[in-house]
Amino acid sequence: MATGHDDAPRETSVQALPAGGPLLGLDVGTRRIGVALSDPDQRVAHPVTTLTRRTGRRFPLVQLRPVLDTDRPVGIVLGLPLTPAGDEDAWTAEVRAVGALLADKTGLPVAYWDERMTTARVHDAVRDLGGRTRGREGEVDRLAATTLLQHALDARRS
Numbered sequence: 001m002a003t004g005h006d007d008a009p010r011e012t013s014v015q016a017l018p019a020g021g022p023l024l025g026l027d028v029g030t031r032r033i034g035v036a037l038s039d040p041d042q043r044v045a046h047p048v049t050t051l052t053r054r055t056g057r058r059f060p061l062v063q064l065r066p067v068l069d070t071d072r073p074v075g076i077v078l079g080l081p082l083t084p085a086g087d088e089d090a091w092t093a094e095v096r097a098v099g100a101l102l103a104d105k106t107g108l109p110v111a112y113w114d115e116r117m118t119t120a121r122v123h124d125a126v127r128d129l130g131g132r133t134r135g136r137e138g139e140v141d142r143l144a145a146t147t148l149l150q151h152a153l154d155a156r157r158s
Contacts, residue, residue, distance in 0.1 A: 001145070014077060014152045021074035024067070024108075027141055027147025028079065028095050034141030035064070036149045037071055042156065045149035047142035058092050061105055066125075068106060068145060076108050079115030079148045081104040109149070113152040 017023060023042055025035035033051040038044065048071075051063040067073075078099045081091050099110040 011049070012075075012109045012111050014113060014156055017075035017077070017109055018084070019112050019157075022071055023075050023077055023149065023153070024073035025077045025152070026073070026098075026102075027145040027148055028059075028081075028098055029141060030055070032141045033064075034143070034145030036142065036145035037073065038153055039095065044085050045146045045153060047139075048144045049142045050139075059101055061101075067138065074112045076102055076106070077113050077149050077152045078102070078110055080112035082114055086156070104114045110156060111152070113148050115148045131143060 003053035019042070020040065021042075022076040023038045023039070024038050025034075025045055027036075031053055033053055035051060036045045037048050039046075047093055048067060051060050053060055067122060076099075081095055083092075096112070099112065102108065103110045
């Protein structure tokens, strides 16, 4: 994987990501990062894992590396946490910094997708099915990443 600064891709739109090969979806939280992956045809997203984020530490790239090496994604869709009004704030800036780090360290193009209410939708869906989310935060984070990636995939096709 490319790691040099000269060939590091810049931020791109979801539409501009490579059309063939799996896309990686990330829902970055303060304690956990949900990880999802699309199929190579970029039609269906599925949950992969949840990374643990230690307070005050950099993004846990070492934990993500096995997914990158095994699944070889062609791009990254990063959930962008906008305010309810659609504005950016300090948390949005932190997620954008994660995106810049990932682009630099992996050589993959990074696109952002509005992830407002994604986690809330997952909580609602689990409750609608009679399930509970308490004690299952890692699963919720994986499903949130899957939901945001699936929305981005659907938008690319329409």
